[in-house]
Amino acid sequence: MKKAPSYETQELREFGEVLQGRRTINLYLQTPVPDGLVHEAIEAATWAPNHHVTEPWHFYRLGKETVGRCVDLVRTIVMEKKGDADKAEHKAAAWAEKPGWLVITCRRSDDELLQQEDYAACCTATQNFMLYLWKAGVGSKWTSGDITRDPRFFDILGIDPSQEFVVGMIWYGYPKLTPTQTRKPVDDVTSVLP
Ligand SMILES: Cc1cc2nc3c(=O)[nH]c(=O)nc-3n(C[C@H](O)[C@H](O)[C@H](O)COP(=O)(O)O)c2cc1C
16 A cells, blocks of 8 residues: 655644634734735635635725724614613724724625525635735734624625625734634544544
């Protein structure tokens, strides 16, 4: 029987470290993220696998004015939901600190299988985006909070909700603090069948 080829290279180990090392970042420095890097990360996102090459994604890069409107909206949403002005202000202030904003949407489809596969493709694109940034030292957070389903958010972005839905809002920036995380051992989540 032939021996399996060796796969153990430094490059592979380093690649694995990038995959494992990426963390969801909540606190960011205000250091600006280069525009070109974000552009490259979006390009990396578009190389995600997508069944039938539907390229079902769209990327919205939010500028200052749009971010301001989103911050106002989240303040309103928290006020409506919790009726607590302090909580609303606290959340708005935390959001105003996020240096980079990207919204990733997926086109809508009436075909259930296609919709599922398109969403899956958009999720892999999102991960590509985040990992590309991470390799460049830029952290991110994928959020799917209430705002991403709020009609007022669609108005702010100029999105037609009958045509696309939000996969995630991604904040990005240089990390101020990188938290730790754990995962179950591989054997706990793997079954090897004969
Ligand atoms: C589809 C999706 C939606 C998420 N939405 C939120 C969210 O709304 N709020 C939040 O705090 N984290 C959100 N996260 C981030 C997860 O909480 C995070 O990935 C998890 O805690 C594991 O941490 P890690 O990314 O550092 O491994 C989301 C992640 C995914 C994949």
